[in-house]
Amino acid sequence: MELTLLLLSLAPLILLLVISIFSLKDPSHCAKNLPPGSLGWPIFGETLEFLFGKPEKFVFDRMKKHSSVIFKTRILGEKTVVLCGPDGHKYLFSNEQKLFTSFLPHSMQKLFLSYQAAGPIEISREAESKIISSPGFLKPEALVRYLGKMDSITRKQMQTYWEGKDEVKAFPLAKTLTLSLACRFFLGSDDPERIARLVSNFDDVTLGMHSIPLSFPGTTCYRANKAAAAICKELGIVIREKRARMADGEQAQDILSHTILATDPSGKHMTEDEIAGKIMGLLVAGYSQVATAMTFCMKYVGQRPDIYAKILTEQTEVATAKKAGELLDWDDIQKMKYSWNVIYEVMRLTPPIQGAFREALTDFTYAGYTIPKGWKIYWTVSTTNKNPKYFPDPENLDPSRYDDGKAFPPFTFVPFGAGPRMCPGKEYARLAILTFVHNVVKRFKWEVVFPEEKIGGDMMPIPEKGLPIRLQSHSC
Numbered sequence: 085m086e087l088t089l090l091l092l093s094l095a096p097l098i099l100l101l102v103i104s105i106f107s108l109k110d111p112s113h114c115a116k117n118l119p120p121g122s123l124g125w126p127i128f129g130e131t132l133e134f135l136f137g138k139p140e141k142f143v144f145d146r147m148k149k150h151s152s153v154i155f156k157t158r159i160l161g162e163k164t165v166v167l168c169g170p171d172g173h174k175y176l177f178s179n180e181q182k183l184f185t186s187f188l189p190h191s192m193q194k195l196f197l198s199y200q201a202a203g204p205i206e207i208s209r210e211a212e213s214k215i216i217s218s219p220g221f222l223k224p225e226a227l228v229r230y231l232g233k234m235d236s237i238t239r240k241q242m243q244t245y246w247e248g249k250d251e252v253k254a255f256p257l258a259k260t261l262t263l264s265l266a267c268r269f270f271l272g273s274d275d276p277e278r279i280a281r282l283v284s285n286f287d288d289v290t291l292g293m294h295s296i297p298l299s300f301p302g303t304t305c306y307r308a309n310k311a312a313a314a315i316c317k318e319l320g321i322v323i324r325e326k327r328a329r330m331a332d333g334e335q336a337q338d339i340l341s342h343t344i345l346a347t348d349p350s351g352k353h354m355t356e357d358e359i360a361g362k363i364m365g366l367l368v369a370g371y372s373q374v375a376t377a378m379t380f381c382m383k384y385v386g387q388r389p390d391i392y393a394k395i396l397t398e399q400t401e402v403a404t405a406k407k408a409g410e411l412l413d414w415d416d417i418q419k420m421k422y423s424w425n426v427i428y429e430v431m432r433l434t435p436p437i438q439g440a441f442r443e444a445l446t447d448f449t450y451a452g453y454t455i456p457k458g459w460k461i462y463w464t465v466s467t468t469n470k471n472p473k474y475f476p477d478p479e480n481l482d483p484s485r486y487d488d489g490k491a492f493p494p495f496t497f498v499p500f501g502a503g504p505r506m507c508p509g510k511e512y513a514r515l516a517i518l519t520f521v522h523n524v525v526k527r528f529k530w531e532v533v534f535p536e537e538k539i540g541g542d543m544m545p546i547p548e549k550g551l552p553i554r555l556q557s558h559s560c
Contacts, residue, residue, distance in 0.1 A: 121156035129158025140466040173495035184442035232411040253550030258375040266370035272338035285311035319360040373436035425483035439464030
């Protein structure tokens, strides 16, 4: 009995010793001239500091301690290097598919079934990209046709959830709106009951995307996996409904339709699970990040009457030039230059997403250091977006930074990626956010109830109380 208790008490130490031995045997530890930094604890590395502190602080602390150019760490179970500053951004974006490829942390791999080769049919990343780009859904000329519907959905949401209210919580309403827009655009569906079922599940998935991949009841990862399964089940119903309508002659007019029609080189179609996983990824991207930008726009503008007045003037000019009931068009969007500058500043101050991962396809050398094949590369806007070297008075919301004729060094602020990796959804996001700003500004003036509300410190900023705001109705 005593021997059993002794062995049980020693088990954690034995496990740690074994892990350490295997870590020392890792050939990448023997690689010469690795970047400065620390891999932290075996397996966990520095994940806890990365997830439960502010990622921005995590990066800046290590830039000061190790190097302002490049450092190594271990986060989310992966040996990782962080490339810092504009030069790091440029190097990363200029070498996509040459030195680097996209990578999802394990917590994300479990959520997005399509990332795993779970089914018999596997569509390459290049083919997957063509599914989205070939119909041209995300190009401006295609989005022009969708803009009126986007405006119509936004107006209806304002009438249903905003008008007549003294106080609302901006973040939940922004999420409902963005999911409604994404479902209509990607799925061709605007069923309000379906959207209501999806919203809470998407929240859990978003939180689980950058969590410790320990899935047992009570953990963020467990809730996220349950939510992802529920979303895929709902999307399975949508896919079957879509296939039935297409069999009856419905034309392919949305991304889901073209994904259903897509084939691999041998002519085989994707499985329902693969389609659901890919569509879920698109919906997540078109949901949380856009809603976050909308919400923090209301937060910052609500605290700056001078900026609100300028946006109101611009949006009033757009509104008064329209006939009664006439929807927004492309020319109207082009007139919203100041409003877009404000949104850019909002995203600089509170990026909708802190960064993204890549994987090294081969050994490469950067800044005199060698990074082994298979290591992960993390890029983050936080190394530049609040650096006073590039943005004087960086904590100040200053839309004039982006006025015509003014410029800042390339790759200092890349909210939508850059170069070959410029997010294909940039124009979609711009239209969705500007349509929201137009509709909310022409209807309301607002006051933030908790102006100093703490901003969540995880990978995606979240207003802890939903950003309550008091509304004062007006009409322009």
